[in-house]
Amino acid sequence: MSIEENIKNIKSSIPSNVTLIAVSKTKPEEDLIAAYNCGQRAFGENKAQEMKRKHENLPEDIQWHFIGHLQENKIKYIISYVTLIHSVDSLKLLKEINKYALKNNRKVDCLFEIDISKEESKFGLTYKEVCGILDSEDYKQLDNIRICGVMGIGSITDDREQTRKEFKELRDIFIDLKNKYFANEEHFKEISMGMTHDYEMAIEEGATIIRIGSKIFGARDYSKQ
């Protein structure tokens, strides 16, 4: 099926209040254009330089979501236009994002990446670590970032109940953070979870943003990188 049909099928099967991010990492610009031409505006990338190149070459009104591990020395490639950074996993990174955001005279929306899968290779924070950041004096000085919610990546597993447990955990963490720190802040509302193989379950468990790559663009070929 074509990119257009894939997007149409996904969009017609999800609630209208769930944001679909088309994860276009490794894909050529013509694939993004095909998605853009059928109305898709939110795209996800996990490499800062790749996102910069695509941002420069593609239409202005695309919303760029950064979903990968962000190195501090790469913030400069995305800070002036990024819509949402999904993958904040330390206070140090948050402080650097704030510094560059200030230089660019903007406020940048961010999510805390939560380690729900407990796989060794994955990044992310525990609930306690997030509380540690939000309670710190350093955090209170950060006027150029805005925390809008949480993001998580489920385990790579065929065990559906394991994945469901992880999504429930992320939602519980979201609710606890909301109650403890953001009760009066309307913008703290996002739960970014669910990919090609588990997005339907993620929506059942409360996802507000889903990140879908292969189901839209086909399998990725990393050998061409």
Ligand SMILES: *Cc1c(COP(=O)(O)O)cnc(C)c1O
């Ligand atoms: C690659 C990636 C996705 C999309 O994965 P698919 O399985 O192709 O849908 C979603 N989220 C993150 C963080 C990713 O790195």
